[in-house]
Amino acid sequence: MGVEHIALVVSDFEDGGVERNLTNLARGLARLGVTTSLLVGDPDHAYLQDLEPGLRVLRVTEPRAEFLSDFIREERPDWLVTGKLADDLAALAARSGLPPAAGGATRLVAAVGTLMSGRFATYRWNLWKTRRETGEIHACYHRLHGITAVSQAVAEDLEQIFGITQVPIAVLNNPILPDDLADLAAAPCPHPWLAEPRGPDRPPVIIALGGLRKVKDFATLLRAFAAVDRPTARLLIIGEGKERRRLSRLAARLGIAGRVDLAGFIANPFPYLARADLLALSSRREGLPNALVEAMALGTPVVATDCTGGVRDLLQHGRLGRLVPVGDTTALAAALDLGLHRPEADTLDREALRQAAEPYRLVPAAQAYLEFFRSLPAPAGE
Structure with missing residues (x-):
């Protein structure tokens, strides 16, 4: 399947690595000629200045699942890429139940940049909470069409701790380094x-x-x-x-x-x-x-x-x-x-x-992401 439109989502747009990485990924995809939208909570953030011509930035409004559902129905992107768990969940809720003609054919990919099991460190003695969140992350991620991981350790964490074995996972370098x-x-x-x-x-x-x-x-x-x-x-x-x-x-x-x-x-x-x-x-x-x-x-x-x-x-x-x-x-x-x-x-x-x-240079890394998106099969029934 060819890729025509990719949307990347960072609703809670702060000063961290997720924000910088997805912004750079959007920039790299735009340079590769892909129609790219960046959906963010703060369009005026310093990371978002002087972007490539044609790279569209839209403000995410709350409730974010409703915003994303409207965006999917109206824009019907080929891929929706999220970088934080809250956005992963919102994207799944937004797409749920949409028929292909209304945007239900949009593929969902989570870009995972850290060990998901690390979130348990602050309450590692609360086994009930750990099991609950492990189940929630498994239930979320096994419904995705693809996952990218920044390292082999992150990929193994998803597979071994959360049992994500049926969803394609690619270990890809983040587009960190700008050309200039x-x-x-x-x-x-x-x-x-x-x-x-x-x-x-x-x-x-x-x-x-x-x-x-x-x-x-x-x-x-x-x-x-x-x-x-x-x-x-x-x-x-x-x-x-x-x-x-x-x-x-x-x-x-x-x-x-x-x-x-x-x-x-x-x-x-x-x-x-x-x-x-x-x-x-x-x-x-x-x-x-x-x-x-x-x-x-x-x-x-x-x-x-x-x-x-x-x-x-x-x-x-x-x-x-x-x-x-x-x-x-x-x-x-x-x-x-x-x-x-x-x-x-x-x-x-x-x-x-x-x-x-x-x-980790911008365009080569973005090209690897694009190739991964294009490699994922269409889900059964679509």
Whole structure:
């Protein structure tokens, strides 16, 4: 079946990786000549500026299932792609019962970017709740026409924990890196810590990116940074979220507030990444983090928690960046200290980092998604 119109849905459009990835996927599909619609909760978000001509952005209104049902009936897209569980459920409810002539032939695909079982971590001792949500996710996902996963670990999680074995699952690289990455990285960097190029004459800067949420575990990063025996080093965290006040207080208690900057959301983080000495990923769980790929593409050294198979595979089991146990302050501090060690940094094979990130460029990754969509068979009876 040929693909003529693809719609991508992110109703709760915030500052995270799902939003950036689906926006980039929409951009890549549009460049490939596919009629593409991006259905979002906030059309004015910074991620959605300067998009490709012809890429249509529509505001999702509540109730979202009703909005999606109307959209399917009126537009009849060949594919509807969702990236968050709430939208997965809304898309299924919207399509349910629609005959092919009214849009019921629209195929539904979920783009899964994280270990779904990770959502159980906050209530792992509540077996009843875990079983209930496991059943709900199984009931939802086995009704889809296809699933994409950002890593083999994410795919295995769906198959082994949730029993999703009858729906085609493809492990596909996210379209993370824009074609104009070099130009974006070369833009002026307004932060005073990064005004000068990295080198022995500038205090070292560690950078971290992500929403200020517990899953990113920036608290452990702050404690590790405080333990690094480099009094001139600085830590710049780009992102916004509910943990801001708690993290600010922790930095003050640790005596490092003057060397830590919670810089908030920044639409173009590439000049910061390109000039930093080291990227630190402290997450408790990830599918495959954008920030890690972006830093590697710019040749910036990385240190990461061994939080999923996706991170381990990307870093080639530690060959391209140090891996440390999740939540281990001492191990993370030691890895940060080694990462900032000048002789080691000077001998790093930065070209190997860049090459490892190449498969995540926008158009090639979007082409792989398009080929997967086209490979899925029509459901029986349609």
